[in-house]
Amino acid sequence: MRKLKDILYRVEIKSVVGSTDLAIDFIAFDSRKVKADTLFVAQRGSVVDGHEYISQAIAQGATVIVCEELPSDIVDNVTYVCVEDSDLALAHMANNFYNEPSSKLHLVGVTGTNGKTTIATLLYNLFTNIGYKVGLLSTVKIIVGKKVYETTHTTPDSLTINYYMNEMVAEGCEYCFMEVSSHGIVQKRTDALNFRGGIFTNLTHDHLDYHKTFAEYRNAKKIFFDQLSSKAFAVTNVDDKNGMFMVQNTKAKLITYGLKNVSDYKGQILESQFSGMLMKVNQQDVWVQLIGAFNASNLLAVFSVAVELGVDFQEALLQLSKLTSVAGRFQYIVGRDNITAIVDYAHTPDALKNVIETINSIRTFNEKLITVVGCGGNRDKTKRPEMGQIASELSSKVIFTSDNPRFEEPSEILEQIEAGVEPQNAMKTIVVEDRKQAIKLACQQAVAGDIILIAGKGHETYQDVKGVKSHFNDLEIVTEFLKQ
Ligand SMILES: CC(=O)N[C@H]1[C@@H](OP(=O)(O)OP(=O)(O)OC[C@H]2O[C@@H](n3ccc(=O)[nH]c3=O)[C@H](O)[C@@H]2O)O[C@H](CO)[C@@H](O)[C@@H]1O[C@H](C)C(=O)N[C@@H](C)C(=O)N[C@H](CCC(=O)O)C(=O)O
Ligand SMILES: Nc1ncnc2c1ncn2[C@@H]1O[C@H](COP(=O)(O)OP(=O)(O)OP(=O)(O)O)[C@@H](O)[C@H]1O
Ligand SMILES: N[C@H](CCC[C@H](N)C(=O)O)C(=O)O
Numbered sequence: 001m002r003k004l005k006d007i008l009y010r011v012e013i014k015s016v017v018g019s020t021d022l023a024i025d026f027i028a029f030d031s032r033k034v035k036a037d038t039l040f041v042a043q044r045g046s047v048v049d050g051h052e053y054i055s056q057a058i059a060q061g062a063t064v065i066v067c068e069e070l071p072s073d074i075v076d077n078v079t080y081v082c083v084e085d086s087d088l089a090l091a092h093m094a095n096n097f098y099n100e101p102s103s104k105l106h107l108v109g110v111t112g113t114n115g116k117t118t119i120a121t122l123l124y125n126l127f128t129n130i131g132y133k134v135g136l137l138s139t140v141k142i143i144v145g146k147k148v149y150e151t152t153h154t155t156p157d158s159l160t161i162n163y164y165m166n167e168m169v170a171e172g173c174e175y176c177f178m179e180v181s182s183h184g185i186v187q188k189r190t191d192a193l194n195f196r197g198g199i200f201t202n203l204t205h206d207h208l209d210y211h212k213t214f215a216e217y218r219n220a221k222k223i224f225f226d227q228l229s230s231k232a233f234a235v236t237n238v239d240d241k242n243g244m245f246m247v248q249n250t251k252a253k254l255i256t257y258g259l260k261n262v263s264d265y266k267g268q269i270l271e272s273q274f275s276g277m278l279m280k281v282n283q284q285d286v287w288v289q290l291i292g293a294f295n296a297s298n299l300l301a302v303f304s305v306a307v308e309l310g311v312d313f314q315e316a317l318l319q320l321s322k323l324t325s326v327a328g329r330f331q332y333i334v335g336r337d338n339i340t341a342i343v344d345y346a347h348t349p350d351a352l353k354n355v356i357e358t359i360n361s362i363r364t365f366n367e368k369l370i371t372v373v374g375c376g377g378n379r380d381k382t383k384r385p386e387m388g389q390i391a392s393e394l395s396s397k398v399i400f401t402s403d404n405p406r407f408e409e410p411s412e413i414l415e416q417i418e419a420g421v422e423p424q425n426a427m428k429t430i431v432v433e434d435r436k437q438a439i440k441l442a443c444q445q446a447v448a449g450d451i452i453l454i455a456g457k458g459h460e461t462y463q464d465v466k467g468v469k470s471h472f473n474d475l476e477i478v479t480e481f482l483k484q
């Protein structure tokens with residue numbers, strides 16, 4: 001149990017009504033979760049304003065209200081703390097409530113459009129393989145040492161983040177790797193955390209439903225590097241045109257990586273096949289078990305962070321070669337007639353292009369590529385025609401299908417994807433709305449040696465239709481259809 005006055009440390013307060021010498025058992029920003037002796041934080045959201053739920057929170061037992069504007073009806077025996085910014089206040093209070101857990105960990109955050117899960121997970125695996133206890137906060141799962149928890153967000157809210165980091169400290173974890181999404185940065189979910197380092201992967205088209213313009217999206221990512229301290233390091237990808245922009249105002253020590261441009265950690269792909277590639281990293285050759293230029297870039301980021309965190313250069317190189325692909329990221333099986341099926345989380349135009357180009361650089365002329373892909377509902381609509389164009393231009397055949405339609409009409413999403421298909425590629429495409437049937441058709445059409453790419457859902461275990469999530473996993477389904 002903590003005292004309110006301790007929890008308010010570093011919070012920018014405008015005014016206080018009532019006593020701050022109160023014990024706080026619980027913090028909540030959702031009135032539905034309030035119980036006795038809760039501190040309720042009213043946040044202005046994208047759908048509703050949390051200030052409208054203040055009376056409900058008090059009725060359920062809240063004794064402290066943190067808000068940006070005092071309500072007109074002040075209730076006796078309730079303390080009101082009026083703050084400049086509720087999101088930022090929540091970040092500081094969560095950090096204080098759990099005794100600043102991020103300061104007791106070597107915390108590294110990964111941001112960028114693609115590659116966050118891959119890099120954070122590979123870093124978790126690398127440090128675990130060396131023998132450290134490690135924590136991970138990722139899109140796929142949250143891990144504390146060896147304990148695995150389900151997650152709903154790439155970057156959870158600040159209370160959840162600090163809750164798990166506190167558990168990491170209690171479990172004896174020394175390192176923590178986490179994904180930092182642009183939504184997370186804008187909503188200040190990661191403010192008040194003590195980052196030892198930050199990594200920038202790349203910036204391409206995504207989330208323009210939320211950020212409205214590419215410049216706004218780019219600026220959101222940059223805030224993360226602006227906030228790093230002078231004791232931290234900032235690792236950036238110099239092959240990305242926004243790589244140097246991200247770090248231009250950072251106080252952190254700058255470290256660069258790249259495959260094309262001059263950098264501190266320079267990589268080169270010497271040889272590639274499905275099972276891996278031979279890479280050169282700062283003049284040393286290493287065989288790695290992942291493929292594609294994008295993964296070479298991800299591995300360079302992992303390698304530079306490992307070295308920066310004190311792992312010996314040769315040891316880091318050896319560990320790099322032990323890393324295997326992350327769930328749902330270029331995960332493949334070989335089924336009947338030597339047909340290869342690849343499940344990949346490519347859900348942006350850039351990711352889709354990279355994955356298909358990687359496959360095309362390896363497959364022979366006789367081997368067809370059949371791509372099954374769709375786009376999520378209630379998400380950035382502008383990426384739909386781009387993904388339709390890329391898939392149809394670069395594959396031998398394409399089956400457009402559903403990917404979490406959410407509250408949109410699947411047929412309308414599919415029409416928007418098809419709108420991007422150029423006339424000369426139209427013959428290669430077909431629409432099969434039901435994803436299972438689409439995968440089945442791909443398996444029926446594939447002949448010996450062909451490659452099937454199922455893109456967009458990766459590790460996901462559900463299909464979200466009108467808010468109902470039914471079990472669905474691309475890998476399970478394709479494995480069944482391709483049985484020997
Ligand atoms: C658009 C968005 O990011 N929304 C997030 C945001 O919710 P919101 O602003 O919509 O909240 P709201 O519904 O308007 O409610 C406002 C406030 O009133 C409170 N409230 C609301 C109702 C009620 O009865 N009582 C009550 O107190 C809410 O708890 C909230 O504090 O804050 C919530 C709490 O932190 C998040 O759960 C929620 O994520 C939603 C579910 C979501 O889908 N987010 C996605 C887009 C997201 O964040 N994605 C990124 C990854 C993107 C990537 O791949 O890069 C992520 O980091 O996961
Ligand atoms: N460095 C990279 N550059 C471009 N594409 C990449 C890169 N790394 C991975 N990808 C592609 O993007 C997909 C998603 O990768 P990953 O899950 O690592 O990204 P993410 O940034 O965590 O995505 P999300 O924002 O959904 O959490 C992969 O399945 C792959 O197709
Ligand atoms: N983090 C991304 C994941 C998209 C994955 C795709 N399968 C979808 O549901 O759109 C998002 O929430 O936009």
Ligand SMILES: [Mg+2]
Binds near residue numbers: 116117118140154
């Ligand atoms: Mg991710």
